[in-house]
Amino acid sequence: MKINRNIYPYNLEVKKLPFHLAGIGGTEYQYHIIRTEGYHWHQILFCAEGTGYVKYDNSTYSVNEGDFFFLPAGYPHEYYSDQKRWDIRWVAFDGYACAHVLSQFNMHKPAIISPRDIDVMENIYNKMFALQESEQTYRDQFCSGLIYEYVIEFYRNMDNPVQRLRNEKSKRLLPVLDYIDKHFYLDLPITALAEVAKVTPQHLCRIFKDSMNMRPNEYLTRRRLQESKRLLQKNELPIGEIAHKCGFPDAGYFSTVFRKHEGLSPIEYKKSIGLRSF
Numbered sequence: 001m002k003i004n005r006n007i008y009p010y011n012l013e014v015k016k017l018p019f020h021l022a023g024i025g026g027t028e029y030q031y032h033i034i035r036t037e038g039y040h041w042h043q044i045l046f047c048a049e050g051t052g053y054v055k056y057d058n059s060t061y062s063v064n065e066g067d068f069f070f071l072p073a074g075y076p077h078e079y080y081s082d083q084k085r086w087d088i089r090w091v092a093f094d095g096y097a098c099a100h101v102l103s104q105f106n107m108h109k110p111a112i113i114s115p116r117d118i119d120v121m122e123n124i125y126n127k128m129f130a131l132q133e134s135e136q137t138y139r140d141q142f143c144s145g146l147i148y149e150y151v152i153e154f155y156r157n158m159d160n161p162v163q164r165l166r167n168e169k170s171k172r173l174l175p176v177l178d179y180i181d182k183h184f185y186l187d188l189p190i191t192a193l194a195e196v197a198k199v200t201p202q203h204l205c206r207i208f209k210d211s212m213n214m215r216p217n218e219y220l221t222r223r224r225l226q227e228s229k230r231l232l233q234k235n236e237l238p239i240g241e242i243a244h245k246c247g248f249p250d251a252g253y254f255s256t257v258f259r260k261h262e263g264l265s266p267i268e269y270k271k272s273i274g275l276r277s278f
Helices: 098-104 119-133 139-158 161-167 174-183 190-197 201-212 216-234 239-245 251-262 266-276
Strands: 020-027 033-035 042-049 052-056 059-063 068-071 077-080 087-094 111-113
Touching: 020 119, 020 139, 042 119, 042 139, 052 068, 068 139, 087 119, 087 139, 098 139, 111 139, 119 139, 119 216, 174 190, 174 216, 190 201, 190 216, 201 216, 216 239, 216 251, 216 266, 239 251, 239 266, 251 266
Parallel strands: none
Antiparallel strands: 020 087, 033 077, 042 068, 042 087, 052 059, 052 077, 068 111
16 A cells, blocks of 8 residues: 555553554655654664665665665664655654663664565554554554564564575575575475585585574475465465465374464464454
8 A cells, every 4th residue: 555644643651661653654755864863763664666775884775675674763874765756664663672672683773674575564564554544442552562563573584594694695505595485385305405505415404504503494394384374364275275385295284383383273373363453
């Protein structure tokens, strides 16, 4: 949906919460922003369309469609585009727990992420915006929880395996990760993955363990579970079909693995998504 307005909630009680939404909005024609002393709230911005630039620490970084960027409160920055149309959605937030959580996530400096699947963060944003436009009781309190979820999703993408490998300039596994991401629904024995990396299966396991602290089959399982959660959120397909689409042999095994990793069954997860929708 298009966003062309800004909302600044005013609720003194909400400011007592660990996280609170200070503002939310967006425009299809983002103008040039220069803040030599930073902004008084933390911000996460999303580039919905177009290309622009964000500048901080005397360096300039490109921001492309689908990218998110984080700007801590009080951090000098600048962002702009050389295109007439640059669709930017933003969220500003604060709260007494912000400093501690951001410190734990090592989010003390600006950061840019390029999530492979932007749906989760985009859905959280849309929920917050829709709540602020509604007359729903406790909408600001609901948004407090959603802001926390939004920050966690940003951190999760910032700290995902592909991002870490790029940051560490350790690119040997990238072809294997890309292959798994594209073919996770197939039977992928370690020998097939080793062929992609052009190493022996034993050496591939060592690289995975050293770089990612997990084995290849664990990463494959996590990728399958990530896709399964995306499909469960659609609330359309039966569990057996989701299991098949994600590379699990049957619904029973899928449910066992899902519960082991997520702490609840696929059906329970599906219901929890429904309870959180507005």
